[in-house]
Amino acid sequence: MFDQIPPPFDLVGPLLSGAVVTIGVAAVSCILALAVAFVAGLARISRAFPVRAAAVAFVEFFRGTSLIVQLFWIFYVLPLFGLSTGPIETGVVLLGLHFGAYGSEIVRGTVLAVDRGQWDAATALNMSPGLTMRRIILPQAFVAMLPPFTNTAIELLKGTAIMSLIAVPELAAAGRTLVLNSGRTAEVFSLVLVLYFLIAYPLSRLVRAFESRQAAKSRGVQNA
Amino acid sequence: MTIDPTYVGEIFPILARAALVNVLAACVAFSLALVGGLFLVLARLSTVRVLRLLATGIIEFVRDTPFLIQLFFVFYVLPRYGITFGPLETGIVALGLHWSAYTSEVYRAGIASVPSGQWDAATALNLPASRTWGRIILPQAILPVLPTLGNYLIVMFKDTAILSTIAVSELLGVALGQASLSFRYVETLTLVAVLFLAMSLGASAVFRTVEGIMRPRELTRN
Numbered sequence: 001m002f003d004q005i006p007p008p009f010d011l012v013g014p015l016l017s018g019a020v021v022t023i024g025v026a027a028v029s030c031i032l033a034l035a036v037a038f039v040a041g042l043a044r045i046s047r048a049f050p051v052r053a054a055a056v057a058f059v060e061f062f063r064g065t066s067l068i069v070q071l072f073w074i075f076y077v078l079p080l081f082g083l084s085t086g087p088i089e090t091g092v093v094l095l096g097l098h099f100g101a102y103g104s105e106i107v108r109g110t111v112l113a114v115d116r117g118q119w120d121a122a123t124a125l126n127m128s129p130g131l132t133m134r135r136i137i138l139p140q141a142f143v144a145m146l147p148p149f150t151n152t153a154i155e156l157l158k159g160t161a162i163m164s165l166i167a168v169p170e171l172a173a174a175g176r177t178l179v180l181n182s183g184r185t186a187e188v189f190s191l192v193l194v195l196y197f198l199i200a201y202p203l204s205r206l207v208r209a210f211e212s213r214q215a216a217k218s219r220g221v222q223n224a
Numbered sequence: 225m226t227i228d229p230t231y232v233g234e235i236f237p238i239l240a241r242a243a244l245v246n247v248l249a250a251c252v253a254f255s256l257a258l259v260g261g262l263f264l265v266l267a268r269l270s271t272v273r274v275l276r277l278l279a280t281g282i283i284e285f286v287r288d289t290p291f292l293i294q295l296f297f298v299f300y301v302l303p304r305y306g307i308t309f310g311p312l313e314t315g316i317v318a319l320g321l322h323w324s325a326y327t328s329e330v331y332r333a334g335i336a337s338v339p340s341g342q343w344d345a346a347t348a349l350n351l352p353a354s355r356t357w358g359r360i361i362l363p364q365a366i367l368p369v370l371p372t373l374g375n376y377l378i379v380m381f382k383d384t385a386i387l388s389t390i391a392v393s394e395l396l397g398v399a400l401g402q403a404s405l406s407f408r409y410v411e412t413l414t415l416v417a418v419l420f421l422a423m424s425l426g427a428s429a430v431f432r433t434v435e436g437i438m439r440p441r442e443l444t445r446n
Contacts, residue, residue: 064421066382068389069396073417076409154288161290165389172293179300186304189297193289200288 011178011191018174019195025088025170026157026199029095033156034149036100041107042133055104062101068162070094075166091163099156106148110141147210154203158196171195232411235402239412242398243419246384249316249394253384254377256320261327266357268328269335279328286325292386294322299390312394315387323380330372334365374431381423395419 043055062070074094078084085093114137122132164173175192179185267279286294298318299311309317338361346356388397395416403412 060425061417061421064382064424065417066385066420068385069382069413069417069420072396072400073413076403077413080410158288158290161292162386164292172290175293176296186297186301189293189301192293193285193297196289196293197285204284204288 007187009191011182011184011188012195014178015171015174015188015191015195018169018171019199021088021168022157022160022170022172022196023199025092025095025160025163025168026153029092029099029156029160030153032092032096033099033103033152036096037103037107037149040100040104041111044104044108045111059101059104062098063105067094067098067159068165070098071162071166087163087166087168090166091160091168095156095159095163099152099159102152102155103149106145106152107141110144111137113144114140147207147214150203150207150210154200154207157200157203161196227411228408231406231408232415235399235412236415238402239395239399239415239419242393243395243423245312245392245394246381246387247423249312249319249384249387249392250377250380253316253319253323254380256316257323257327257376257380258373260320260324261331264324264328265331265335268332283325283328286322287329291318291322291383292389294318295386295390311387311390311392315384315390315392319380319383319387323376326376327373330369330376331365334367334369335361337368338364371431371435374434378424378427378431381427382420385420 040055040058043051044059046052046055071091071094074090078090118136118140119132122136127136160168160170161172163170164176167173171192175188179188182188264279264283267275268283270276270279295315295318298321299314302308302314342360342364343356346360351360384394385396387394388400391397399412399416403409406412
């Protein structure tokens with residue numbers, strides 16, 4: 001069956017296994033990044049100075065240097081300290097930490113944007129800070145977090161391509177191997193770009209849906 | 225595992241000079257992105273349907289695909305069609321094109337924030353499109369988005385590290401080359417991170433000062 005597929009598309013087969021790895025790495029990294037974002041974001045607004053300082057240092061480091069620099073640093077330096085993990089584990093952890101740092105700013109921003117009155121009312125009702133955060137603040141902040149989180153998820157997906165530089169067998173790596181084997185550079189890279197676009201498309205539709213909902217909201221009820 | 229401070233002193237000048245390539249590449253690519261984004265947003269908001277669809281498609285596609293692959297595409301594929309640049313020029317062009325898609329969205333938000341009365345007034349005064357855009361809309365659209373554009377420049381400083389994958393002699397590439405000779409990865413790569421951090425925090429500080437100076441003027445404009 002496969003020898004009847006017309007020219008550019010016969011290259012899709014070898015790329016698909018890379019695409020699966022990309023989606024898998026991205027999904028797991030997203031979950032890790034979400035966890036890191038909440039921990040670091042809430043730590044960043046803690047009243048305890050050491051906690052806040054640690055969070056700031058963490059966020060500033062991961063936002064102040066690019067993913068590729070962090071990648072090579074982790075890849076070459078950590079083994080010298082005895083910590084050697086496989087490429088995929090390294091990639092997942094790095095993506096989780098890096099985009100968790102960006103996500104933490106989103107968490108921080110949306111939590112701080114919740115009306116001060118909510119905190120006052122919770123205190124008046126004798127709710128502990130933890131309970132307030134869990135039952136009152138975070139649910140309200142979470143709605144605002146979704147659009148920028150989705151954007152960050154798209155960035156994370158694109159970040160998986162950089163993992164190809166440490167031999168993670170994802171889509172970009174599959175593409176480069178295929179270019180070496182087949183010599184059909186333009187077709188392969190075009191297909192790789194299209195595949196990334198297809199994977200990202202559901203997320204980007206989600207972002208555009210969020211954007212239009214925001215626009216509709218700010219146009220006001222009278223236009224409904 | 226020892227850290228050699230004298231080695232750090234040795235490679236610092238080499239790395240610092242390589243970092244200048246990153247700064248240069250980022251600044252030139254940023255200028256390209258500022259201009260490219262303007263063309264893209266004008267096409268995106270054009271009344272000509274083909275232009276609008278084409279621009280929207282390009283913007284979506286560039287924003288949803290990894291820059292690394294776009295870079296490889298420009299670097300490996302364009303020479304086959306006779307367009308050959310050196311690695312640095314190719315990298316700058318690719319960076320500029322990629323970020324044009326982002327600046328165009330920023331411009332779009334700025335244009336949307338211009339009060340609709342301005343458009344009505346321009347129509348009432350029978351101004352041609354070029355005057356409307358050039359003298360009324362764009363000056364008001366670009367001012368509020370300058371902070372975001374400044375942020376993009378700072379991100380681009382760091383993004384230039386990817387150019388190491390097409391053998392540009394910028395900071396990361398030079399550092400990896402040095403480290404592969406001396407096997408002193410810790411010192412070299414840590415210095416790379418420190419230099420990028422310095423570029424990023426330094427540029428942020430400069431922008432915040434500029435914003436502080438500009439803000440009083442912004443308040444009196446309204």
